[in-house]
Amino acid sequence: MKNAKHTPGLWEVDQIDQSTIQIKAAGVIVAEVCSGSTFTRLSDEQQANARLIAAAPELLSALQQAIAWMNGERTTIDALTNARAIIAKATTASAGVNRKTMADEFTIGVVMTKENHG
Secondary structure, three states, X not given: OOOOOOOOOOOEEEXXXXXXXXXXXXXXXXXXXXXXXXXOOOOHHHHHHHXXXXXXXHHHHHHHHXXXXXXXXOOOOOHHHHHHHHHHXXXXXXXXXEEOOOOOOOXXXXXXXXXXXX
């Protein structure tokens, strides 16, 4: 994306503890979703918000590809298939989440990377 002012993607969702999710790009925090209290779990809505934020660069790219396709530009990417996959990533509860518990710091989730999401 030429002239983009935002941090380039891929952005990852990293659940730090029950109350905090960080959205990171190459290990750098881009955004954070918090429950407001260390002792309060994130709601399903807050977790969904984090996934949507993390998918923002890919959603922007998919929209740009779709517009190019609608304008008749030939692309090597199937814009519709790509858009569906990114929407699924943004809206699926278990996709792209790296969860850690405060007690043991054991990683139990999956972090989406170029290697495992195409």
